[in-house]
Amino acid sequence: MTTAAVRHVLVIAAQCAAMGELTRLNEAARELHDALTDPDLGGCRARTGAYPSLLTGDDLAPEDVDKSVNAALQQARADGAVLVLALLGHGFTPPQSSELYFMVGGSTPQSPRSALDVGHLLTQAADEPGVDGLIAIVDTCHAGGAVPNAARLAGGVRAGRSRLAMLTAAAADQPARDLSLSRSLTRTLKTGVPGAGPAVYVDRTLAETLRDQVSGQVIGRAEYDQDPFPLEGLWLARNPAHTANSRADTVGSLGIQDLRDSVELWRGPHRSPRRVTRTALRELRDFVTSGQVDDERRPDAREDVEDVVTGLLEVFRTKEFLTDALADSLSSDLLRSARRLAGFRSLAAGTVDGATEAVESSVPLRDLLEHAVLRTRRRREAQWKGLARFVTALFHEAGLPRTHPGLQAWARRLDVHTEVTDAYAEFATDQRRRALRLVISLAGAWTEWPEEVDAWLLRGGDDLPLHQRFRCETSGSHSTAQAIGAALRWARRELPHPELLEHIDIAAPAHLLARWHPEEEKVGRYLLGARYSVVPRWSGRLDEAEDNAEINDAARKALRKLAAAPAQVKWIGPAALDDRSALEYRLSIGQYDTAVGVDHCPQDLEEVLELFLPFAPIVLWPRGDARPAAHRLPELVRERWHELPDGLAAAYRSRWQAHHDCTACLGDLRAVWHDEAWLEFCRPFEHRVVTAPEEEA
Structure with missing residues (x-):
């Protein structure tokens, strides 16, 4: 209807x-x-x-x-x-x-x-x-x-x-x-x-x-x-x-918006639908394809209406297929990971009758399918290419093979077998690249710069990471960068052709995280962040501390909470930081059990980080030289949460280039980010036995 x-x-x-x-x-x-x-x-x-x-x-x-x-x-x-x-x-x-x-x-x-x-x-x-x-x-x-x-x-x-x-x-x-x-x-x-x-x-x-x-x-x-x-x-x-008439069998706000635009272009205003079901789409399809219409405003726009209706009808069919084929694994977590893998950088919220339907937090399968069908298609591209990419991402993230009978039958029906095969190959390659990481720890830098850095080469799977230690010749950022360069050369020698390293984790103590931007260090001919995705971590989780297991378990729970409600960052203002005793109490009772953002760059940033890092798996704050509209950073974080933390690498590169008209930039955001993969890397450090030094005779 x-x-x-x-x-x-x-x-x-x-x-x-x-x-x-x-x-x-x-x-x-x-x-x-x-x-x-x-x-x-x-x-x-x-x-x-x-x-x-x-x-x-x-x-x-x-x-x-x-x-x-x-x-x-x-x-x-x-x-x-x-x-x-x-x-x-x-x-x-x-x-x-x-x-x-x-x-x-x-x-x-x-x-x-x-x-x-x-x-x-x-x-x-x-x-x-x-x-x-x-x-x-x-x-x-x-x-x-x-x-x-x-x-x-x-x-x-x-x-x-x-x-x-x-x-x-x-x-x-x-x-x-x-x-x-x-x-x-x-x-x-x-x-x-x-x-x-x-x-x-x-x-x-x-x-x-x-x-x-x-x-x-x-x-x-x-x-x-x-x-x-x-x-x-x-x-x-x-x-x-x-x-x-339930929400499950109606077109979403994004679909209604596109249908409204196309129908009004074809037949003029006041012809647009508001709430549409599958039955209604079939009626409209029959009407669109039935022949001459007396009151067409733009006859050439009829084809656009037919494309939108055909796409939305396919959303219903594909949704039923996925609900059946992925019955045991279809969850909000799976939808979010597939969305990221498919490259849906941002889903525009649909607007119906002046009301905006937010789709950034927990996006229904229907809305993701509508986005795949209606908003990812480029000119002269196959109609179902974006849909095939998203469906493939769902199967890949669910751990199902390309040869899954249901997926094969679906691909044959829409003639997207090639698109599915290509997407599987791309996702598998991307998975290997993400699993390949170089971890560099500056944990020994108790007061200033470290005397040596530890490096681990993680290649995914069950293999134990390779470990090597590199000495810093002098104290300072330049010598630390030289040690990082030595670690990179070592990692390249260990990697077989054609594997390339793209991701680097830099674990550092709070005093360095507060003032040092490792991606801006020149390592070899390039800035480190120009060729690698650099994610800062807190080296405190690698220390020989009794409470590492406790804080890491708390972080795992916080990440699960964030997965259920993404972008739920708790922002801290100057007033809250001024009352440290009250803030410490709120931390101790678990009030900040999610991502924490400091909405300004405090003078005592090092102390602020020391306060939050044991409690929050993710801590955000603006650079000291942030652009004039840095107060918009919470809004930017909410809008682009699905890109983080990897999206910061591209944001930093953009910031280095000339774009002076930008008043607020994601590149102004600093972050210390501990995700599930990092916490898993930290697990062996949770159970170290700390022994007293042997007495000399």
């Missing part, structure tokens, strides 16, 4: 002095109007002012009703919308006639001119150009007489190309009692119609449901449809009883 951007309604409830007061009229009219204007049910737009969408009174005149109907029709025409028109009150049929007249304040059964010819009124309304269809609800005595003559509908300005669906409260020769149709219909719209699908239509299912609730009068329905190119089905309300 596609829901048009605007639907209009007019509920008219008129008392008639000659027929006696209907005590429940206003209540029934108000409740029906509320259901029809409920965004989750009827989805119609409520109006106030001179011609409101709910018109009640005991002194209404025929011209009041005419003017209100004309105003509602003009609104529906301007918006290309469906109009739902409900008439509640008294009605009569003249002698020797079955035509219904709707009675207002001064109407009498003896004077048809004092009332309104409902059949004529509905015929003119259905014939109004630009109106996408008319749904009429007539809750009066003799309501069956309101059904227009088919000959009337077949002519007119639109030459019969119109749509009308009607519900009537009683047969033409029957009275209607207690506004039973309106009240039963309101209850039904609120509870839903089992078996009716995602939308409630004026069809046999609805009529039978209402007939089961109302006795003593025959609920009737009528339908006329000669419009070959409607934008959507002539639905009365969404069906709460249908499971397809």
Whole structure:
């Protein structure tokens, strides 16, 4: 069911002095109007002012009703919308006639001119150009007489190309009692119609449901449809009883945004959908491919609509496939890791009705698939290349082989076997590169610079890392950089061709982390960060300390918490740092059990780092020479969290280049980052036996 951007309604409830007061009229009219204007049910737009969408009174005149109907029709025409028109009150049929007249304040059964010819009124309304269809609800005595003559509908300005669906409260020769149709219909719209699908239509299912609730009068329905190119089905309300109306079977905000843009480009404003299900997409696909459309604004844009609809339908199919194939491993962690692996640098939040749906923290599978289908495709690229890359990333991260039967069948259906094979090869290579790391520790630098550095070459798998120690000839950053260069040369000799080292971990004590930027050291011909991704670590986790196991276990728990709610950084301001005793207490009770960010660069940064590093696995702060808008760093971190920490290497390289117009840059961020891989490297240091030095004889 596609829901048009605007639907209009007019509920008219008129008392008639000659027929006696209907005590429940206003209540029934108000409740029906509320259901029809409920965004989750009827989805119609409520109006106030001179011609409101709910018109009640005991002194209404025929011209009041005419003017209100004309105003509602003009609104529906301007918006290309469906109009739902409900008439509640008294009605009569003249002698020797079955035509219904709707009675207002001064109407009498003896004077048809004092009332309104409902059949004529509905015929003119259905014939109004630009109106996408008319749904009429007539809750009066003799309501069956309101059904227009088919000959009337077949002519007119639109030459019969119109749509009308009607519900009537009683047969033409029957009275209607207690506004039973309106009240039963309101209850039904609120509870839903089992078996009716995602939308409630004026069809046999609805009529039978209402007939089961109302006795003593025959609920009737009528339908006329000669419009070959409607934008959507002539639905009365969404069906709460249908499971397809849940979030799981609806298009996400990103998909709705692209669908809205393409439909409005094709057929103009006010044609865009708001909430869409798979059934609605199929209806729209059939409409798009059905042939000539009378009111196209941009005929060439029809193909864009078809592409979006086709992509969104594939999202549903692929989602079902993945939910089944990855039933044992599909989790938020898997989605996040696959997202990073597929290279989804940033997912734009979808906007619906002015409300932005955040998608950066815990992104549903549906939204990731929509991003893969709609936002990753480049010009002249295969339609499903981005989708194939993301699906492959999911299987790779789940530890499933390229030859998985389900994946192979899916790839054959979309003809993306080559894309899947290429992606698997790329991901396997990337995995090997990430596992290959050089760890350099400056743990011995107790006060100034170290006298020697330790280096470990990690190659992944179960192999023990190679270890070597390199002496620093003098004290200072230059000598330390020379020792790092020696470690790099050693690592290159140990690596077989064609393996290349790309990742370096630098573990240093807090006093060096506070003032030293290792990626800016010149090692050989280049700055270290120009050719390697350098991640600073805290060497305190490599010390022979009794509480290493404790702080590392706490870090593992914090990382799991961060995985469940990414980018949850707790930022610390100057006021909190000024009260150190209170801050230390909050740390000791586990209040900062996640990533910690200092929102400024304090004068005593070394002491601040010494305070936070044992408690937080990730500590962030701005450089001392940060750009003027460094206060925006928390916002940048939140937006680009999924790129960290590896994305800092590229940010630092960008910062070295001339981009003076940048007022806030991720390259202004300093970080000490301890992830699961680093904590695993630290595990052997957690259980060292510290022995007292032997006494000399």
